[in-house]
Amino acid sequence: MCGISGEARFDGRSPDAAAVTRMTEAMRSRGPDDEGLFADGWVTLGHRRLTIIDLSDAGGQPMVRDDLGLALVFNGCIYNYPELREELRNAGYTFGSTSDTEVILVAYAHWGERFVDHLVGMFAIGLVDRARQRLVLARDRLGIKPLYLAETPGRLRFASTLPALLAAGDVDTGIDPVALHHYLSWHSIVPAPRTVLRGVRKLPPATLRVIEADGRSREEVYWRPDYVREPADTGMDAADWRAAIGDALRAAVRRRLVADVPVGVLLSGGLDSSLIVALLAEAGQQHLRTFSIGFDSRDGESGDEFHYSDLVARAFDTDHHRIRLADDDLVPAVRRAVLAMTEPMGSHDVVAFHLLSEQVAQHVKVAQSGQGADEVFAGYGYHQPLTEAPRHSAAETFAAAFFDRDHDELRNLVGPEYALEHDASRELLAGHLAAPGAQTALDAVLRLDTHLMLPDDPVKRVDSMSMAWGLEVRTPFLDQDLVTLAAHCPPEHKVAQGGKGVLKEVAREVLSAEVIDRRKGYFPVPALRNVDGPVRELVAEALQAPAARERGLFRPEYVAHLLAEPDRAEAAAGSNKLWQLGLLELWLQTHDIS
Secondary structure, three states, X not given: OEEEEEEEEOOOOOOOHHHHHHHHHHOHHHOEOEEEEEEEOOEEEEEEEOOOOOOOHHHOOOEEEOOOOEEEEEEEEEOOHHHHHHHHHHOOOOOOOOOHHHHHHHHHHHHHHHHHHHOOEEEEEEEEEOOOOEEEEEEOOOOOOOOEEEEEOOEEEEEXXXXXXXXXXXXXXXXXXXXXXXXXXXXXXXXXXXXXXXXXXXXXXXXXXXXXXOOOEEEEEOOOOOEOOOHHHOOOOHHHHHHHHHHHHHHHHHHOOOOOOOEEEEOOOOHHHHHHHHHHHHOOXXXXXXXXXXXXXXXXXXXOOHHHHHHHHHHOOOEEEEEEOOHHHHHHHHHHHHHHOOOOOOOOHHHHHHHHXXXXXXXXXXXXXXXXXXXXXXXXXXXXXXXXXXXXXXXXXXXXXXXXXXXXXXXXXXXXXXOOOOOHHHHHHHHHXXXXXXXXXXXXXXXXXXXXXXXXXXXXXXXXXXXXXXXXXXXXXXXXXXXHHHHHOOHHHHHHHHOOHHHHHHHOOOOOHHHHOOOOOOOOOHHHHHOOXXXXXXXXXXXOOHHHHHHOOEOHHXXXXXXXXXXXXXXXXXXXXXHHHHHHHHHHHHOOOO
């Protein structure tokens, strides 16, 4: 796990090594253990290292193999690197390290651009093919590792974070109206390739981009599972699917133990993280380090789920760490979390993940987490009505349950400069859901959740907050083989038992019913959910700041309405909308975006 950066020039000029150094330095928290720079004519690469696999200098980056004519920077982890190294050794290649980084280099030398097909893991890659004069960029299948791009005539820059590109300078920081539309429609999600800034884009998940030295480039989506029933699965009943999903999940959990340092678990007490703990114990992991966080309760709403995390910790004899924080910790934590955000993130629990990661990083460098299970296995409430919805009505059903605002409200919210005549978010949604490769309405929505929404909500949130403290978080539920299998699984097995039915059946083999059949919980941060007290003051200050008024993102009368004390019926919805707008402005101001 690291921070990567680079600049390629197509106009005959040398890359700006100072700019690459600034990008690299801006990601020090992602890689506190080492740094490196590599220049090769038209391309310069930068790297910050977090040592997880091969702790020696031999695993350092940028990694260069002169005999292969290749140089590489890489962020992530390749879980099947031992098997790949053995296969490549048998093909005649040699290795000077025990790192997964070098396996990527040799895999490219052997398979060319098809090397990505052989990688099992999470990754963002910048590889220079010196003989062919090419820069190859790649991102993992589920978008777990980020890769941001800033392109101007004659130049391409890339980095693991958007703020790193800002540190390099010369970025168009104007607001993208379409991205703003998405942000305000979809719980602050801006799907790839857009970001909220006009001058920065994201390489989409499962995408390989090849850039020639003259600036020509091409992109390929190298993986896209179909959400349809496979003929080979005909005849499988619920028990067969439980066994298949269970086997795939066990393999996913074991894969994510590969490391030369201890691996812990972020244990919320919910089904997903509890199941990971249980399967790790089943696999022989003893005295596993587990971590839970809680906050002050408010107005009858509990601020923790310690009852359930304690149950699991006792059942599997883990080395458990309870972390309790007071509301007084939240305002400074909000500011630090906003600084760590690669993009604006309006979820309330982003601050909780930031605080949790700070504590966990004092004990381990690697932890497994339960992110992705709800999207892959139909765990949200809006999945239930989709089981009866016709295929053609998927967009309408999803929008009614998920959208924060409709297009008319958006036009009355944003300033005139940012108002769109067309409903960009509904159009993107409809196009994605109508695409071939999904058999039912629920199949189409689960594909949307997993491949469009997920990378730019929980996945981005966890990566940003954990890497702010040099903590690598691994997500077994986003294992490529498990996701493909789940895509083929009949939807009725997933929505059973109120959602995640097949996963609950797997869990019944190793967890108590009290953990499995509990009411679904979320990361509870009552003070942020209610946006009151000092947190409300912080948000109001951001929305009323001179920079906000000059930018004119939001109509003053709309902001004034949200800031007014709402009646009780409107309080929850108004607080969510206020937080979403305030976080965006706070992020822009924190990063000095005018």
